[in-house]
């Protein structure tokens with residue numbers, strides 16, 4: 001591999017401010033969305049007298065807010081490290097935030113003023129057919145808000161793609177495929193962060209383009225109801241977009257582990273042939289796996305459902321294996337000193353790995369017959385988002401504010417364990433609900449289902465308290481954040 005000379009992005013005050021803005025806004029949004037989630041779970045547990053309509057507004061807000069902020073948080077981790085290897089624009093990074101904030105205002109207006117409650121998945125034709133609960137303008141504001149956010153992300157990924165092309169000549173080489181398929185010795189100067197970022201740029205550009213198409217089609221249907229579309233095509237486009245987008249958040253956040261763990265162990269995390277092969281495979285598989293959301297759509301061609309099931313078994317596993325084994329090998333007998341940022345990063349890898357197991361189980365058609373749309377589904381995705389993605393993001397943020405080392409306190413340790421243990425119980429209660437066939441997305445729960453919801457709510461409150469403490473700890477040190485830590 002012969003790349004042109006590296007052009008890292010300069011550490012300007014504007015770049016530092018941009019990172020701090022992302023961190024501060026990200027933490028605030030995560031905490032607010034958690035409060036919405038706790039209220040929803042408390043309503044299911046009969047702990048909070050929340051009217052049913054309002055509960056669905058909360059659910060819509062929580063889903064859209066969490067997915068959006070996770071996209072931004074993952075992108076911030078990727079930007080933080082990728083800019084050390086290629087020249088990235090701070091302006092584009094900030095444009096993504098600016099457009100997202102305008103989109104958020106539109107979404108808040110759609111939900112708060114227009115009473116839109118059609119869930120973040122805006123499943124066709126629900127936005128246009130609310131049976132009088134919300135009007136067309138509310139639906140259009142929600143869909144338009146998502147569209148604006150998508151434009152922001154697209155600009156960011158295009159900037160990353162350009163920077164990778166300038167530095168490596170092609171995405172093929174940035175993904176290390178010339179080396180994977182070449183016969184010579186590996187050039188280990190290709191950073192894992194570049195390989196992972198290239199994968200995300202490819203899959204998320206495609207997902208956002210599909211999302212933009214289906215959002216525009218939805219807008220047309222809202223204002224011209226006589227123009228209708230094939231519902232199966234719409235569902236395919238929506239789930240292709242949604243699944244790839246939320247999946248990519250973890251593939252961006254894991255860059256934090258690739259870059260930070262070696263700084264604790266003093267051992268570089270280098271690319272290898274299995275590493276490159278795994279990232280190449282997952283680039284294709286993440287694009288092909290989404291039909292596992294449509295296993296109960298009997299009109300879906302059988303080959304697509306079968307592909308969805310088989311690829312579900314395989315999809316996350318290669319990257320997960322090379323990452324988990326890579327982390328263990330890097331840490332083993334390195335004599336490192338554990339502190340809060342490192343604990344969060346390694347715990348995040350565990351949450352990701354463990355969360356994939358119930359996801360794969362649900363991707364089996366026979367199981368999906370029973371588990372589809374039960375609380376098993378929020379059980380698996382909260383596992384790898386709450387216990388995987390979020391600790392990876394928080395670990396990176398703590399590290400960015402640490403420069404001279406994190407002096408770990410008893411409060412840090414207690415908060416970490418409360419977050420981890422309560423988070424695991426919270427997810428386990430969703431999974432237990434799914435096991436008992438409790439439906440997901442129900443505001444009102446049958447008496448027989450309330451027990452798991454009550455334990456889930458108590459655990460959720462503990463998660464929230466721990467998250468507030470962690471968030472405040474990061475915010476109080478944010479002024480010390482360094483782009484070259």
Ligand code: HEM
Nearest residue numbers: 034037038040041063066119120378385386440441442460
């Ligand atoms: C204290 C933490 C959290 C609580 C209490 C919470 C609670 C909930 C509840 C009760 C639901 C609806 C479950 C159902 O379908 O019956 C839900 C759905 C959801 N949550 Fe969370 N959650 C939390 C954290 C997170 C995090 C960290 C993320 C993402 C990073 C997330 C993303 C989502 C998404 C995407 C949905 C789906 C919404 C839908 O079905 O339309 N949540 N959450």
